[in-house]
Amino acid sequence: MTDFNYEEVKHNFDRDALLNSMKTQLSEFRYTHCLRVERVSRGLAAEYGADVQKAGLAGLLHDYAKERSDDEFKQVIKSKNLDPDLLNYNNAIWHGIVGAEIVKDELGIADEDVLNAIRRHTVGSTNMTQVDKCVFVADFIEPERDFPGIDEAREYAEKSLDSAVAFELKHSIAHLIDKNREIYPATFESYNYWINKL
Ligand SMILES: [Fe+2]
Ligand SMILES: [Fe+2]
Structure with missing residues (x-):
């Protein structure tokens, strides 16, 4: 850990x-949960030299749209001319990609x-920024998270952001397969890109 104090970085938004x-x-x-992700994301940003303000703000708002109805998401996909393939998925995918809108x-x-960090917080991306990674990892390891593999996830986050992203993608895809759930194709692209960082 660096001795940089992320708590002293004042918020530049209301x-x-x-x-x-x-x-x-x-x-x-x-x-x-959002408050915890904000805090962890700011901490990761401070540790890894990312923008603490942006990582914190995106962490705070990452799940802002998660409790909207399916109908509302479908309307936004259509009105914003987002990829029509999104209509074949569900809230788990929409609340990030569509939620950012x-x-x-x-x-x-x-x-x-x-906005990109919010868009990418569930499926990742092949070109994730440091801010994207902070939010992605913070969402996975915030203090109330408890699942088989959480200790390993936290250890990777101490080691490097890239390895934590890779572990999270691997873990998430394995979990979805185990539950017989569909996987949004971009998640595989993210996995293929990052897995060699593990
Ligand atoms: Fe989320
Ligand atoms: Fe979340």
Whole structure:
């Protein structure tokens, strides 16, 4: 760990206003999850030299749209002319890729680095930025997470962001296969790209 104190990095956005908006959209469980992801994401960003502000903001808002209806997501996919193949998937995929559009429109977040981190937080990408990786990994290892493999995930996050991303993709795909669930193709592209970093 570096001695950089991420808690001293002041927020350059109206965090209280965002928290109020989040409270109207999210269950208590998911709201507190978002606060934990914000905190871990800022910590990872400080440790690995990423932008603490952006990593924190994207971590805070990453699940902002998660509790929207399927109908709302389908409408956004159509009105924004997003890839029609998205219509074949579900909330697990939509709340990131499509959710970023809702964050942009409802909360006025225009920073594409922040929006991309939200877009990529479930399926990853072959060209993830440091901010993307911080949010992706923070979502997986925040303190309340508890699943077989969590200790290993946290160890990889101490070692390097890239290895933690690779482990998470491997773990997530294995989990989906185990549960007989469909896998969004971009997840495989991410996996193929990152797995040699493990
Ligand atoms: Fe999510
Ligand atoms: Fe999350």
